[in-house]
Amino acid sequence: MASDPSLRSSTQRGNECKLRRTDPALHDTTKRFVESLCPDVRISQYADLNYAAKRMDRDPWYWLLPVPGGRVGYLVFQPNQPAIWIDEQFKMSWRIGIRVSSSVYEKTSIFIASLNKFDGLLRLEDAWVISGKSLILAPFTKRWGVVCDFFGESYKVDEKLQQGLRIETAEFKSLASVNSFSGSSGSSDIPTVFAQGERAPRRLRVQMISPAPATNAPKAAPTMHNTVSKPMFVEEDEGNDETVDQQPLKGQTIARAVAHEDHPDTYNLWINGVKKGYAAVQNLDLSRKLRVAVKESNETFVVVEWNDEFKMYEILSQR
Numbered sequence: 001m002a003s004d005p006s007l008r009s010s011t012q013r014g015n016e017c018k019l020r021r022t023d024p025a026l027h028d029t030t031k032r033f034v035e036s037l038c039p040d041v042r043i044s045q046y047a048d049l050n051y052a053a054k055r056m057d058r059d060p061w062y063w064l065l066p067v068p069g070g071r072v073g074y075l076v077f078q079p080n081q082p083a084i085w086i087d088e089q090f091k092m093s094w095r096i097g098i099r100v101s102s103s104v105y106e107k108t109s110i111f112i113a114s115l116n117k118f119d120g121l122l123r124l125e126d127a128w129v130i131s132g133k134s135l136i137l138a139p140f141t142k143r144w145g146v147v148c149d150f151f152g153e154s155y156k157v158d159e160k161l162q163q164g165l166r167i168e169t170a171e172f173k174s175l176a177s178v179n180s181f182s183g184s185s186g187s188s189d190i191p192t193v194f195a196q197g198e199r200a201p202r203r204l205r206v207q208m209i210s211p212a213p214a215t216n217a218p219k220a221a222p223t224m225h226n227t228v229s230k231p232m233f234v235e236e237d238e239g240n241d242e243t244v245d246q247q248p249l250k251g252q253t254i255a256r257a258v259a260h261e262d263h264p265d266t267y268n269l270w271i272n273g274v275k276k277g278y279a280a281v282q283n284l285d286l287s288r289k290l291r292v293a294v295k296e297s298n299e300t301f302v303v304v305e306w307n308d309e310f311k312m313y314e315i316l317s318q319r
Contacts, residue, residue, distance in 0.1 A: 030074075042265065044202060045205065050311070063193050067116050072112070077100070079107075103131055107131045123169065125147075126203075130150070155167065257300055264287075265282075277312065280307075280313070302318055303316045
């Protein structure tokens with residue numbers, strides 16, 4: 001496999017994408033099946049550029065741009081069941097009309113895939129299980145080879161069955177191509193990119209920033225930094241004029257945490273009624289506990305502390 005893996009589908013975009021939601025019983029069955037793979041089935045973990053740069057000194061790494069407007073999740077094939085896409089946080093799932101070889105279903109298969117339902121795009125990005133064989137501990141290049149073999153040999157385009165859904169493979173880029181991200185997604189600002197390591201089963205979700213442009217000058221492309229002077233995860237206020245106080249507080253403190261709508265293990269944070277941006281969860285047991293706590297009200301109280309390595313608050317425990 002080449003050092004900069006890429007493969008694109010030539011499938012034409014449909015006029016309308018029609019997907020059916022799974023019924024609650026099948027949703028729960030798919031969720032439990034994915035969770036049974038290993039103790040930690042999170043697809044991504046937050047990292048700022050400093051932390052990501054340290055990890056990238058050890059093994060080959062690749063960049064992957066998110067699907068605009070899409071969500072990351074699992075594409076699951078089980079015997080005698082329709083193909084199901086379920087999002088990373090197990091909140092929603094859809095039946096996927098896709099024609100594949102019978103061997104894909106015989107012993108179960110799981111791919112990592114991003115779905116943009118409104119644009120009608122399902123993008124294959126990784127393979128965790130193929131025909132009952134776990135690939136989670138395999139090097140990424142081997143897993144990517146499985147994705148390419150599946151797409152080229154086991155998958156067959158069926159426009160009637162897909163009902164407007166395009167199915168493609170991801171395009172991973174070399175680290176040196178980071179400055180080429182500008183404009184590749186229709187915007188000069190790339191808020192988040194994924195970093196996939198050769199020996200890392202779980203990718204890093206890296207927050208990018210762009211230097212402030214000079215007056216009347218074009219915006220600069222996002223670049224990697226060795227030093228960071230402020231939190232990398234910047235609050236995106238959509239019609240909310242509430243000011244985010246990014247001055248970190250020293251020591252442990254109690255905060256109100258509200259689950260982020262899109263990113264797993266990430267919470268909007270308020271301390272003493274002041275919005276403080278985002279907080280991350282690094283501990284798996286705590287992650288599960290908080291998911292249960294916010295299931296009903298979407299918020300909970302936690303103990304946090306500023307983590308200088310990640311340049312953001314880290315949730316240490318539930319209050």
